[in-house]
Amino acid sequence: MKWVAAARLVFISRQKRPARKEPAIAAELVPPQDLRLDLALSLLGQAGWVPPQEVATGSAAWLQAVIDGLCDVSSRDALTGLANRRQFEAAIAREVDRVARVGEPALLLVADIDHFKKVNDTWGHAAGDEVIKSVAKCLQDCVRPMDLVARLGGEEFAIILPNCPPAFGQTVSERIRLKVAMQPVAVIGGQNLSVTVSIGGAFAQQWVRSSSTLWCERADQQLYRAKAEGRNLTCLEMPPLTVVSAEEKGLLFGALGTPSADFDSGLGDGLPTITE
């Protein structure tokens, strides 16, 4: 049968074509000796990047790995390994869009180390760095893999928690605060420092086309509140209850399948009738 033969031909050509042409394309488009990758590779080496195994240096796969490595380096904070501000801003913009479309509750937490300047002034900047690294690890340890923990700069962090019901939001922010407070930080000289964080949080407005700037402002306001009310506190702005659950939707759409049999006069009866 004709179509079987044609299908086989397609199958064969699909199988063979890449194997035959791939090296030719790579050699034509990306002559690796022409690329100046010394700086990129030294940056990657510093960041602990390991070249992919079983891939020839200069091949397309190798180059892809280098590019992926550079993307990773440029989206991470060098000190803590957390997402940096660049990655955070891309992620929060995506989350605002998603929440507006899907209507899931999402929480933004901002955390700030209390009296951090005092740590730096008293114990030096190396100790300050150790404190930041320790807090970063606490934050990362307290959240789910789907959550994004970012260092926004200095002693300020942010966490985006998608699909986060209000009750969970309170639990997780308290968990973070307690974990940081209980975690001693070993600094040079054998000293153990104890630090605390203040945390502010706000839920994204569901079903609302808002902006990441507004969301951050609302979380920041709660952080100021936590600082003003004495630090080592969490303050969350609770969302209005605007989730439309699957159950509610199911009940709503029940209306569409059942035309009202008892409808009598149609439009134009001129009477203000139904008040359910």
Next chain:
Amino acid sequence: MMVTMSAPATANPTAPVRLARTVAITSGKGGVGKTFFSANLAAALSRQGLKVLVLDADLGLANLDVVLNLYPKITLHDVFTGKAELDEAILPAPGGFSVLLAGSGLVEYSRLTPEVRDQLVSIFEAVKPRFDVILIDTGAGISDVVLYAVSLAHEVIVVATPEPTSMTDAYATIKVLSAQQGREALHVVVNQVGRSGDGRTICHQLQQVVERFVQGPSGVPPKLTHLGDIPLDSSVREAVQKRQLLMELHPGSAAAQGVVQVATRLLARAQG
């Protein structure tokens, strides 16, 4: 911003100021015919001898101007920026009512800043004594600006169509208005109704789900009043394409009669 009026609202300070009945028109979902409905409702109310103003509060992406085929030189934007007086921005519309147009694409106002809030309030307060009814045509969605514009009005009409997405958004809107503004009574108008009676069924269904899942701040679920339906009608498309009011082009059409009925029921109901 200063809102200056050419003539004081009340010449005699001892006379009581009659303030306009204020109705916000919102929908959650865009594209349900909200602006079309606002304009034609204004025309229907004007025919009953009322002095009506439509305030275009769709500041981000307004299109009341497109519906009315009005392209004024002076808009709300100029009043906001101090380039024009409020009186210059209030224009007569084809249906015998007045409009205050936002001007399309004022992206800077799609965010609710304290300045936008103050400007909206002062404009609103300035026009209130001068009309019988003020309709606030809000933007799509449930953004901060939309919620704020709605909060200015005594009454709210939620416009929905029988589509599931529109019903969900209308329901979400009702929920937000109940939770954030403590609204205890809301009007519902169903547009593009294919079968007579569907609008009533939809409103009934909305009320059932609201009663089960929505408790306002005082623990009372909002009461929905079905103001009427606008039937699916080819004359609507014609009017929209010709950029004319349906009330002017085909006043006898089924859809126009639906709008007239909504106007009648709205007026029959006590304010608030």
